[in-house]
Structure formats: structure tokens, C-alpha cells
Amino acid sequence: MKKSSTWRFFLVTFASFVVAVTVVSAIFGYFIYKNEKQHLENNLMLLKEVYVNYLVPTLQNSDYKSLEKQIEGIVGFPHISRVEITTEDGQFLSAGSPENRELQRFAHNLVFVGEETARNLGTLHLFVSGEQIRADVINSVRLIFLLQLSLGLALSGIIALFFHLMTGRHLLAFSVFLENDDPRRNGKLFSLNRKKTRNDELQMLEEHFNRMRGRIGQYVEDIQELKDLLQYVIRYDPNGILVLDKELRCVFVSKKCLFDNHIHEKNIIGQPIREVAPQLSGHWDLVFTGTLFGGVYSSEDEVITYPDGRKDILRWSCRPWYKPDGSINGVIVYSEVITERKDMERSLYLEKELFKTTLLSVGDGVISTDRKGNVLLMNTLAEKMTGWSSEEAAGKPIETVFPVRIDDPDSGRENSVLKVLVTGERSEMKKPGILISKDGREIPIEDSAAAVKDVHGDTTGVVIVFRDCTENRERQRKIEFLSYHDQLTGVFNRRFFDEELKRLDVPRNLPLSLVMIDVNGLKLFNDAFGHKAGDMLLKRVAEVLQREMRGDDIIARIGGDEFIILLPCTGYEFVWPMMERIVDSMGNEYVEDLPVSISWGCGTKISEGESAEKIFEIAEDQMYRNKISHKSSYHHRSIEMILETLYSKAPVEREHSPSVSILSELIGAEMHLDKSEISELRTAGAIHDIGKIAVSNAVLEKKGKLSSSDWIELKKHPEVGYNILSAVNEYSNLAQIVLAHHEWYDGNGYPKGLKGDEIPLQSRIIAVAEAYDSMVSGMMFSAPKTLQQAVEELQNNAGTQFDPAVVSVFVDKVLAEKSIEDELCV
Numbered sequence: 001m002k003k004s005s006t007w008r009f010f011l012v013t014f015a016s017f018v019v020a021v022t023v024v025s026a027i028f029g030y031f032i033y034k035n036e037k038q039h040l041e042n043n044l045m046l047l048k049e050v051y052v053n054y055l056v057p058t059l060q061n062s063d064y065k066s067l068e069k070q071i072e073g074i075v076g077f078p079h080i081s082r083v084e085i086t087t088e089d090g091q092f093l094s095a096g097s098p099e100n101r102e103l104q105r106f107a108h109n110l111v112f113v114g115e116e117t118a119r120n121l122g123t124l125h126l127f128v129s130g131e132q133i134r135a136d137v138i139n140s141v142r143l144i145f146l147l148q149l150s151l152g153l154a155l156s157g158i159i160a161l162f163f164h165l166m167t168g169r170h171l172l173a174f175s176v177f178l179e180n181d182d183p184r185r186n187g188k189l190f191s192l193n194r195k196k197t198r199n200d201e202l203q204m205l206e207e208h209f210n211r212m213r214g215r216i217g218q219y220v221e222d223i224q225e226l227k228d229l230l231q232y233v234i235r236y237d238p239n240g241i242l243v244l245d246k247e248l249r250c251v252f253v254s255k256k257c258l259f260d261n262h263i264h265e266k267n268i269i270g271q272p273i274r275e276v277a278p279q280l281s282g283h284w285d286l287v288f289t290g291t292l293f294g295g296v297y298s299s300e301d302e303v304i305t306y307p308d309g310r311k312d313i314l315r316w317s318c319r320p321w322y323k324p325d326g327s328i329n330g331v332i333v334y335s336e337v338i339t340e341r342k343d344m345e346r347s348l349y350l351e352k353e354l355f356k357t358t359l360l361s362v363g364d365g366v367i368s369t370d371r372k373g374n375v376l377l378m379n380t381l382a383e384k385m386t387g388w389s390s391e392e393a394a395g396k397p398i399e400t401v402f403p404v405r406i407d408d409p410d411s412g413r414e415n416s417v418l419k420v421l422v423t424g425e426r427s428e429m430k431k432p433g434i435l436i437s438k439d440g441r442e443i444p445i446e447d448s449a450a451a452v453k454d455v456h457g458d459t460t461g462v463v464i465v466f467r468d469c470t471e472n473r474e475r476q477r478k479i480e481f482l483s484y485h486d487q488l489t490g491v492f493n494r495r496f497f498d499e500e501l502k503r504l505d506v507p508r509n510l511p512l513s514l515v516m517i518d519v520n521g522l523k524l525f526n527d528a529f530g531h532k533a534g535d536m537l538l539k540r541v542a543e544v545l546q547r548e549m550r551g552d553d554i555i556a557r558i559g560g561d562e563f564i565i566l567l568p569c570t571g572y573e574f575v576w577p578m579m580e581r582i583v584d585s586m587g588n589e590y591v592e593d594l595p596v597s598i599s600w601g602c603g604t605k606i607s608e609g610e611s612a613e614k615i616f617e618i619a620e621d622q623m624y625r626n627k628i629s630h631k632s633s634y635h636h637r638s639i640e641m642i643l644e645t646l647y648s649k650a651p652v653e654r655e656h657s658p659s660v661s662i663l664s665e666l667i668g669a670e671m672h673l674d675k676s677e678i679s680e681l682r683t684a685g686a687i688h689d690i691g692k693i694a695v696s697n698a699v700l701e702k703k704g705k706l707s708s709s710d711w712i713e714l715k716k717h718p719e720v721g722y723n724i725l726s727a728v729n730e731y732s733n734l735a736q737i738v739l740a741h742h743e744w745y746d747g748n749g750y751p752k753g754l755k756g757d758e759i760p761l762q763s764r765i766i767a768v769a770e771a772y773d774s775m776v777s778g779m780m781f782s783a784p785k786t787l788q789q790a791v792e793e794l795q796n797n798a799g800t801q802f803d804p805a806v807v808s809v810f811v812d813k814v815l816a817e818k819s820i821e822d823e824l825c826v
Contacts, residue, residue, distance in 0.1 A: 005171045010160035017152025021145055029141035036079070036133050043077045044106060044126065052108055052124065059087065059121045060112050071095045074126070079136075082127035085110070088120060096127065103127040174209075242333040243321065248273050248288055251330060260337040262306060279306045291318050291331045301342065313339045364467040365445075368452070371460050373398050373417050385445075385468065387438030402464065404433040404445070416449040417462045424459045426450045432469050444469050486557040488535060489542035497556035497564060504554075505605075505612045509568035513575050513604040514615050516623040517545070520597040521638050522561040527723035528642055528693050529592045537591045541598060544589060548582045564619075572604040593645050594638055599627035639690070639731070642724065646693045650700040653689055656773060661685035663769035663814070664762070667806060670813045671765070681762045684737040688766050691721030691738070715750050718742050741766040746800045764803040768794065768810050771802070791815065 051074060058067045071083040075096040081103055082096035097103075106126040112119045234241055240257025244250060250268050253276075257263075261277055268276045273288075281304075287297045298317040305311050316335040320328045359366050365382035369375055375393040378401075383389055386401055393401045398417045416427040428448040435443045447466035451459045484496035492500070504512060519541050526534040538561070545555050545563060554566035567575065579600050589596040601622025603615035647654040664685035668678045692700065695717055699710045706714065718739050725735035740754060740763035747755030775793060778784035785793065791811055798807040 005167075006160055006164035009163045010156055013159050014153060014156035017156055018149065021148040021152055024148060025141050025145040028144050029137055032140050033133070033137045036137060040079045040128065040133065043080070044128075047074060047077065047126065048108060052110065055085070055124065056110050056112050056121060059085070059110055064091065064093065068093055068095065079128055079133055080126055081129045081132065082125075084125040084127070085122055086125075087122040091122075097129075100127070100129075102131075103129055174205075239334040239336045242273075242335070243330060244273055244288070244333070245330040246292060246328070248331070250276055257335065260312075260335065261304075262310075279304050287318050288331055291320050292328055294320055294328065296320075301338070311339075312337050313342045364465050367393075367398065367402060367464045367466075369398050369417060369462045369464075371421065373421060373462070375401050376461065382466075385435060385437060385443055385466075387441070398462075398464070402466075403436045404447070405436060405442075406431065406433050416447070417464065420449045420451050420462045421459055424451045424453070432473075435466070444473060446472070486542075489539055489557055491542050491546065491563070492554060492556035494556065494558040497554065497558060497566065500554050500556075500566060501612055504566065504568050507608050510608070511569065511571045511604050511606045512612070512615070513567040513570045513572060513602060514612075514619045515565040515567065515575060515579060516601045516603075516616075516619040517541075517563040517565070518599045518623055518627050519561040519563075520599055520627065521594070521727075524638055524724060524727045525591065525594070527720060527727070530694065533592050537596065540589050540591055540596055541586065544582065544585050544596070548578075548585055570604075571606070572602060575602045575604070593648075594641050599623055601626055639687070639724065639728065642693050643687065643690060646690065649697055650692065652777070653692065656770075656777065657686050657689060659773045659777070660688060660766060660769045663773060663810075664765050666814045667765045667769060667810050668762070670809050671761075671806070673761075677762065680733060680737065681765060684734045684741075684762055685766050685769060687721070687725070687734065688738050688741050688770065689717065689721070690724055691717035691719065693724075694720040715742070719751050736760060737762045737766065739763075741770065743767070744801045745798075745803050749801070759803075764806050768802050768806045772810070787815070 051070070055067065055070055058070060067085065071085060071093060072095045074080060074083045080096070082099070083094065085091075085093040087093075104127065106128065108124040108126070110121045110124055112121050234254050235256075237254070237256065240260045241252070241254040242250070242257050243252040249270055249272055253263070253268060261279070263276060273280070290297060296317070296319045298315075300315050302314045302316065303311055304314050314335055315338050316333060318331060318333050321330055321332050323329045359377075359379050362379065363381070365385050366377075366379045367375060367382050367386075368377045374395050374397055378386070378388070378390045378393055383393075386393070388396075388401050419425075419427050426448065427450075432444050432446050435445045437443060445466045446469045447464060449462050449464045452461040452463055454460050484492060486493045519537060522534055522537060525537050538557070541563065542555070542557065545565070549555055549565060550567075552568070553570075556564050556566070558564050579602070583598065583600070586596045586598050601619045601624070603618035603622070605612060605615045643657075661682050662685075665678055665682045668681045673681065692714075695714055699706065699713055702710065718741065722735045722739035725731040725738060737760055739751070740759050743749035743752065743754040743759045743763060745756060745759070745764070747753050772790050772794060775785045775790040776787060794802060794807050794811065798804040
């Protein structure tokens with residue numbers, strides 16, 4: 001009801017009356033106020049002209065009671081609130097409201113006029129209230145206003161009722177129909193519930209509305225169809241669509257756009273694009289600005305980075321959209337995420353480049369043909385091997401460009417390309433062939449051919465892959481050589497010997513002799529000079545054997561230091577002088593200044609009933625008996641030669657070793673050791689540094705301070721000496737003494753960290769003797785010390801490096817009782 005036109009008409013009419021009544025009441029108020037002011041002035045004039053004349057006689061007669069009644073009568077005049085009289089003799093009379101300074105005061109002198117004189121009897125004060133005047137005026141105006149307002153309200157209601165009956169109810173019905181009407185349903189027409197009157201405005205409105213409603217309905221249906229079509233297009237458009245207004249706020253966003261840009265908020269319409277899509281980089285501000293000025297922008301592959309670090313590749317286009325008047329109203333962005341497509345393109349490109357690069361740079365020659373067997377493509381290596389360039393070979397038959405000959409007539413090789421084209425199956429050469437290049441070169445090759453098929457499985461061509469197998473052949477020969485030869489010496493190995501023994505163990509090769517050879521002192525060489533020297537010893541033995549033996553004899557290395565010779569058709573009487581010659585030749589060969597020495601034994605099979613294994617055992621047993629008989633003398637000689645070699649490397653050792661031997665013997669005698677112990681002590685002192693044969697000349701000859709690596713090398717010499725000496729049974733006890741001669745009494749020495757009595761006594765004695773001689777001779781990589789300085793050094797280190805008892809005996813007895821210089825000279 002409050003929204004109806006009748007109600008609004010009533011309110012407008014009533015408001016008009018209110019305005020009119022207000023204006024009229026204001027005019028009435030003005031005139032009433034003027035009238036009241038005039039009335040007040042008239043009353044004051046009347047009081048002055050009439051009542052004052054009555055007050056003067058009363059005051060003259062001092063009739064104050066009558067005077068009070070008279071002034072009370074004056075208070076009764078309109079708007080006079082208070083009256084005061086002050087007499088000349090000080091009397092004060094008043095009537096009316098209490099004294100109020102806000103009241104307006106009018107004063108009149110009360111003068112008595114006589115025949116001859118005039119006398120002022122007092123003063124009359126009249127107090128007038130302006131507020132009272134205004135209040136009276138307002139009350140009058142309010143009454144007039146309310147009367148007029150009531151009349152206006154009644155008239156407004158009557159007019160509104162008339163309007164409703166004539167027009168308002170029809171307009172209300174019209175609005176209700178509009179509110180509930182669907183223009184798409186044209187079956188129901190609008191009709192006013194009244195008599196039809198020709199040329200009536202409402203009737204014309206009704207007819208015009210129904211016609212317009214029909215047209216609107218048709219437009220709505222057309223728009224709905226276009227809307228449905230547009231929504232379908234947008235829904236299935238591969239592009240995401242984003243529509244922005246001029247303030248770059250979202251007007252429309254397609255689901256595809258939301259999905260592609262990982263936007264999860266539902267209510268984004270009206271939000272700024274920067275809040276919706278913070279992943280857009282700074283240049284988009286320039287794009288949007290330019291688009292709002294009519295520009296059209298696009299990109300085929302922009303990388304977008306999202307706040308969580310993910311990245312997408314975007315193809316987009318940005319253009320303005322327009323109002324009907326042609327002005328730009330915003331921006332439309334069409335976008336498509338092409339990350340997967342780009343990844344696929346990149347993968348395809350990489351695969352293509354990989355195939356191309358592989359084809360062109362592979363270590364094998366590659367030739368591809370069409371379905372007729374004509375050359376299409378060749379890589380660089382194929383061009384090099386065939387002598388044909390890709391341009392020359394293109395279109396030529398494969399047999400012309402790639403002619404292959406097979407040396408083995410039994411291989412039955414056929415045209416591999418033709419075979420693959422016919423069968424569609426892979427073909428691989430079983431045996432290497434010979435490629436005849438364009439310039440006549442013959443190259444051994446291995447090749448294979450495979451079909452190139454289309455999506456339907458049909459063969460469209462052939463790819464031939466081939467390689468130069470010259471190196472493979474050479475490598476195969478080396479492998480075959482190593483499978484039957486010893487890698488170090490080059491002679492045959494145990495495998496070949498076993499096979500040859502089986503092959504030669506036939507009656508026609510009798511007598512069949514076997515010679516077993518053992519290299520003397522190989523372990524001694526390895527311990528003293530290192531494994532390289534040991535390898536050199538084995539090579540030298542193999543060289544002598546190959547030089548001295550016959551061409552048909554089989555020489556093989558069957559163990560670490562063991563060789564064997566197989567001599568078919570050779571009796572024992574021929575073997576003995578041959579081996580004596582070989583032994584003499586070995587003695588003329590030297591490795592690390594030591595002569596080469598071997599032990600040998602022989603066994604001969606003279607009848608078919610004898611087994612080769614038995615002959616092998618006889619030769620081996622004879623070889624071991626020969627080795628035992630010569631072992632001791634050879635090792636003694638080897639140790640002497642090792643010492644001579646050491647003295648040649650480090651001449652200072654030639655004087656140092658005998659000095660240590662003499663000093664050790666003197667200490668042992670003073671400590672009352674038995675003769676055998678003193679003898680061992682003397683010998684051990686002489687050879688205690690034999691292990692230095694394995695120390696490099698650079699370390700032995702160094703004058704300055706040794707580095708950490710130098711000390712590591714030097715500290716190995718006790719163990720090397722132990723290994724050398726322990727190879728000889730007679731030196732086994734001395735080996736233990738030499739091993740421990742650098743152990744410290746407190747356990748901080750090397751190589752085992754022994755301490756106290758764990759260290760052999762002879763080793764403790766040699767440690768003191770060696771330290772003393774090294775200090776006084778200047779061998780400790782420093783200047784020589786005096787005897788007193790050396791003694792102080794020994795005493796300072798007694799209990800830590802040295803045995804205190806040995807130091808005490810050496811200082812108190814050996815040095816005190818004997819002339820060391822004389823003893824050393826002896």
C-alpha cells in the first residue's frame with residue numbers, strides 16, 4: 001500500500017497543504033504580533049493620560065491604600081506584568097509579578113501642578129513582558145495552524161480517494177501485473193477492470209502495453225537464445241575468458257579461466273584483478289592501460305609464476321570492449337594454458353634433436369633407405385667409411401654405396417636390406433664382412449639392419465648400423481693372447497701349459513721332458529727392493545729362458561716364482577747340459593745389483609705307460625731338493641750384497657753400522673750377557689739398518705729437517721729389515737732384534753708400540769748405541785754433538801725413549817772405563 005501511487009498522491013497533496021498552512025499561519029502570526037504591539041502602546045498611552053491623573057491626587061493625599069488598589073488595577077491591563085511607585089518621601093509600592101530584570105520598564109513621573117508651583121510626588125514604573133506578547137502570538141498562530149492542518153488533511157484524503165477511484169487502483173493493478181509477469185509467456189494479456197472508454201488514456205496505455213509486451217517477449221526469447229548460445233560457446237571455449245571494467249574490476253570470469261589460473265574464490269565479481277590474480281607480472285599494468293586506450297596485445301608463450309612457486313606457460317590476447325555509443329568500457333582477456341602443449345612440443349623437439357644428434361654423432365655408421373632400398377640419409381661416420389657424401393649417395397641403391405664382401409664362403413650372407421624389406425624383421429651379420437669403400441679401401445665391419453615402420457606396421461624403409469671392427473679384432477687377439485700367456489712375463493700361462501701337455505702327451509713325442517724352475521730369493525727382492533724389483537726379476541728370468549730355449553719348447557709360468565718347460569722328443573741326457581747353460585746365463589744377469597739365481601728339477605717320460613702327472617711330481621721334487629741345498633748360501637750372499645748396496649746408497653752407514661755393533665757388544669759385556677747373546681748383539685748391531693735399502697736416496701741423503709712423509713717412509717725400515725732377515729733361518733732371532741730397535745721404553749716408539757720389558761734387551765741396547773753414535777757423528781739430520789751433550793741427551797730421555805738401566809751402564813761403565821775412540825778404531 002505504501003508503494004502505491006494513491007498513497008504517494010495523498011502524501012504529495014497533504015505535503016502541499018502543510019506548506020500552504022505554514023505560510024498562511026506565518027502571515028497571520030505577523031499581523032497578530034503587530035496588532036498586540038499596537039494594543040500595548042495604546043494601553044500605555046491610556047494609562048499616561050487617564051490613570052496617572054487619578055494617581056497624583058491619591059498620592060497627594062498620601063492615601064496609600066487607595067493607591068495600592070489603583071496600581072493593582074493597572075496590573076490587570078494586557079501585557080503589564082508589574083507596577084511600582086516610589087514616593088518622594090521614600091515609600092515603595094508594587095503590584096503584579098515578582099521583580100524580573102528581563103522585563104521591559106516604562107517610567108512616568110507623578111507631578112502635582114499647583115497654582116503657583118509644580119511638585120514631583122514620585123515615579124510610576126510599568127514593567128512589560130515581551131515573552132508574554134510572543135507567547136500569546138504563538139498560541140494564536142498554533143490554533144490557527146491546527147485548524148487549517150485538520151482541514152488540509154481532510155481535503156487531502158478526499159482528493160486521494162477520488163484519485164484512487166479514478167486512476168490509482170488501475171495503476172496499482174498494472175504494477176502488480178508487471179511485477180508478476182513473464183514476458184516470455186505471451187498467452188495472458190493485461191486488462192483493466194473497468195468500462196472500456198474510447199480514446200481514454202488508460203485504455204490507450206493498456207493497448208500499447210500489451211503490444212509492447214509482445215515485442216519484449218520476443219526480444220527476451222531471442223536474447224535468451226543468444227545467451228544460451230554464448231554460455232555454450234564460453235563453456236566449451238578452450239580459452240579462458242576474463243572481462244574487466246574500466247577500473248579493472250572483474251565483471252565476468254569463465255570457469256575455464258578460473259580453473260586455468262588456479263583461482264578458488266567463488267565471489268570474485270567486483271574484485272580488482274590484482275587481488276584475484278596476483279601472479280600477473282608488472283607489465284600487465286601497461287597492457288591493461290594500453291588496452292583501455294584502444295590497443296590490442298597478445299603473447300604466445302608467457303611464463304606465469306604463481307605465489308606457491310608453480311609455473312604455467314600462457315597464450316593470451318587482450319582487447320577492449322565497447323559501450324553502444326562506441327566508448328571503451330573495459331578489457332577482455334582471452335587466455336589458454338599451453339604448458340602441456342609446450343612440454344609436448346619440447347619433448348618432441350628434444351626427441352627429434354636427440355635422434356638427429358644420435359644419428360649424426362653416434363660412434364657407428366648409419367645409413368637409412370626408402371622402401372625401394374635407395375639411400376636417403378647417411379651420418380658423418382658412414383660418409384667417411386664408404387667414401388660417399390650424403391648428397392652423392394642420395395637416391396642410389398644401397399648395394400652401390402654399401403658393397404660388402406664376406407671372406408667366409410660358407411656364411412651364406414644375403415642382401416640384408418632386401419631381407420628386411422621383405423620380412424620386416426631385424427637382420428644382423430653373424431660374421432664380420434669387408435666393406436669396399438668408394439676409394440677402394442677394405443674395412444672389416446660388423447653390421448645390422450632394422451625396418452622403419454609406419455603407424456600401420458608397414459615397412460617404409462631400412463636403417464643400417466655398422467662399425468669398423470678392426471680394433472675389436474685386435475682386442476680379441478689380445479684377449480686370446482692373454483688367455484694363454486702370462487701378463488707379466490709374456491710366456492705361456494698355466495692354462496696353456498695344461499692344454500699343451502695333454503696335446504703333446506702322445507707316443508710320437510717320447511721321450512717327453514718336464515723342467516720345473518723356481519726363482520731364488522723372490523720374496524727377498526720384494527721385501528728389500530719392492531714389488532717392482534720382484535717383477536723385474538721374473539721378467540729377466542723369462543727373457544733368459546726364451547733366449548736360451550729352442551723354438552719348439554713350451555715355456556710357461558705356472559706360479560708366483562715357478563716356471564715350467566715342456567720339451568717334446570728330448571731325453572734327460574740333453575736336458576742337463578741345457579739347464580747348466582741356462583743357470584750360467586742367469587748368473588750373469590743382475591737385478592738391483594744382485595745376481596739372478598734359479599733352482600731346477602727335471603722329469604722325463606720315456607714310455608707310454610708312465611703318467612705325465614708322475615713326471616711332473618718327479619721334476620717338482622728334484623727342484624725343491626735343489627732349492628733347499630742352495631738356499632742358505634744364496635740368502636747369505638744376498639744379505640751381504642744388500643748391505644753393500646745400502647753402503648753404496650748411504651756411505652755414512654758403512655761407518656755407522658760397525659760403530660753400533662762395537663758399542664752394543666761393549667754394553668752387553670758390561671751387562672754380563674752370555675757369549676751367544678753378545679754374538680747376536682754384535683751381528684744385529686752391524687745389520688740393524690739393513691731395512692734402509694727400501695728408503696729412497698732423497699730421504700737418506702737429505703741434510704735438512706725431514707717432512708712428515710719422509711718420516712713415514714723412514715719408519716718402515718725396521719719392518720723391511722725384519723722381512724729380509726726372516727727369509728734366512730739363521731737370521732730369524734736377529735730379525736726380531738732389528739724389528740724392535742726403534743721401540744721406546746715408554747711405548748711411544750715404532751713399529752709396534754712395545755714398552756718396557758716387552759722390548760727385547762738386545763733391541764734396547766742397540767737403541768742406546770745407535771742414538772749415541774748418531775748424535776756424535778751428526779747422523780740425526782743435525783750438527784754433531786759433543787760427548788757430554790750426547791750423554792745429557794741420553795740421560796734426559798732415559799725412562800721415555802731409552803731403558804734407564806742400559807743408559808746407566810753405558811754412561812757409568814762403558815764411557816767411564818773405556819776409551820770409546822780406541823774401541824771404535826779397533
